[in-house]
Amino acid sequence: MLIIYFVLLGFPLLFTRTDSGAAIQLTPEVLARFLIITVPVAAVAVGAGLWGWLALRFTIDGDDLVVETGLLRKRKRRIPLSRIQAIDLVRPLVTRVFALAEVRVELAGGDKSEIVLRYLGKNAAQQLRAELLARAAGLPGHTPEAPERPLWRVPFGSLFGSLIFRLPVVGTGLLFLGSLVFMIVYAELGMLVVASAALLGLIRAVVAPLVMYANFTVALSPDGVRLRYGLLETRMQTVPPGRVQAISLVEPMIWRGNGWARLEVTVAGYAGERQALSSILLPVAPRAVALHLISQVFPGTNVDAVPLVPASSKGVSFDKADGAGTDDAVFVSRHGWGCRRTDVIAHARAQSVRLTSSPIQRMLGLATVHVDAPPGPVQVAAGDRDLGEARAIVESTARRAQAARRAGGDPGRWATR
Structure with missing residues (x-):
């Protein structure tokens, strides 16, 4: 990228106007000036890219991904494949010209947990991605890539x-x-x-x-939800089963007339800017398609079938559709008037359940119940509940979450369960 930038920056130096200002001519002096500026910068950019390529080595050793970085000072990381949260195949515009790709491996552990394997051939990157997904699921590395079933193209x-x-x-x-x-x-x-x-x-x-x-497509496969999108930089994102922590069905007021909805998600492993870039599970689709995708991510879930109890009449609500409810699989909260949001979290994904009450809520005998997921765009809460009802929701949801985690087990190595 630096090469292209500096070549374009130096290109105007090739030309100079005559005294009349009407003609343009190329002179040896200007050509020499262009080469003096462009060639060293291009050499530095090529050297930096070559250094980065030589400094990164990786191997798959049993159930671990071993990554070595550095030429003068080497650093080795051994990452259990069970920690893999998501695997993205990314092709920036420049790398697409040279038929190259990047494999980005998201791990549990915060903002600096991403591993980027660059300068791979397109086919080699796809094979590496398939092998990592298979081993993370507990299957042999030579397992063929799982077939997929297209769900929706936007x-x-x-x-x-x-x-x-x-x-x-x-x-x-x-x-x-x-x-x-x-x-x-x-x-x-x-x-x-x-x-x-x-x-x-x-x-x-x-x-x-x-x-x-642009060109956003969603497909389902045994190894997870596959998303493909991008006009200049293309991305193929695979989210393994059990890694989606919470989903929000977003319906802006103008969209509701067309029956459109958007799905936003909190995915374990993404953090910071990467969380924001990977928070869209479906940018726009008919509401029925969005509900069907939720039922595939959280199996056996029918969001519209979950009975929602309205908030207390002592609270402030602008929409009678607001409410919260639960069943054996998920906790659902709906709120918003101009832009309606239906937040859904599986009991097995809930990290904690807590009750909060502001000074005004305490005066009215109200409280808010929070069902916490990892940090992300989707935060599930049931606001303005009567204090006794809120305490009952906390106890009931905590019991359901504990039972769901015992039944579901560890989301890693899911194919061997």
């Missing part, structure tokens, strides 16, 4: 429409048009600042997600 029109028809985007678009009209009619150049800020907001809210999630 049409480009639906993706573009879902990004456009959101209240913040609509408001920003109106602000952009209004500022342009005001600037033209009243010749007020100061409105150019407002128009520029609104345009940047539209690019970030529409263009960036459109490029990231």
Whole structure:
């Protein structure tokens, strides 16, 4: 990438204008200047890339992934494959030109737990990914890649429409048009600042997600949920069974007229920026498709069949659809009026259950129940419950979570259970 950048930076130096300013000519002096600037920078970039490639070595030793880094100062890491949370096959734009790929292995353990295996051939990267998934599931490394069943492909029109028809985007678009009209009619150049800020907001809210999630497909296989997406940088993400901690069914107000929904997830192993980039399980789809995918991630779950008990009348709620409920498999909480969210967490994935009460809630005899998952975009809570009801929910949910963990066992080596 550095090579391309500096070549483009030095390319204008090849040309110089004559005295008349009408012609452009190439001179030996300018060519020498271009080579002096570009060649050393290109050599440094190539050397840095070659150094990084030589400094990384990895092998699979039984049930461990052994990664060695460094040339002058070597460092060896031995990672149990049971710690693998997700495996992504990523192909940035530049590496796609040379038929290369990266395998990114997400481990349990925080923000610095990602292992990136770069400069692999496309076929070699796919084979490595399949072997790691098989061994993490407890199968022999030579096990063929599991077949997949396509579930949904997001049409480009639906993706573009879902990004456009959101209240913040609509408001920003109106602000952009209004500022342009005001600037033209009243010749007020100061409105150019407002128009520029609104345009940047539209690019970030529409263009960036459109490029990231273009060609989005979801498929199901025995080794987990497979996601493929990306226009410039393509990504194939595989989330093994049991790694999705919580799911949120998001239905903005404008979308509900079309029956659209989005699925956001908290996946164990992702942290920081990687968590934000990998938080979308389905950018937009019919609500029935989203519910079906939830039932595949949390087997035997029917979110709409879980009875939801409304919050206490002493609390503040703008939507009668708000409520919380549970069954033997999941805990469900629904809230929001402008943008309705239905948060779902499997009892086996709950890390803790706690009760909180603000000063105002204590005055009204209310409390909020939190069913905690690992840090991520989905946080499940049932707000404004009567204090006695909240305590009963905490005790019941804790018992269900303990029983579910005993029945489910360790999510690692799932294929041998």
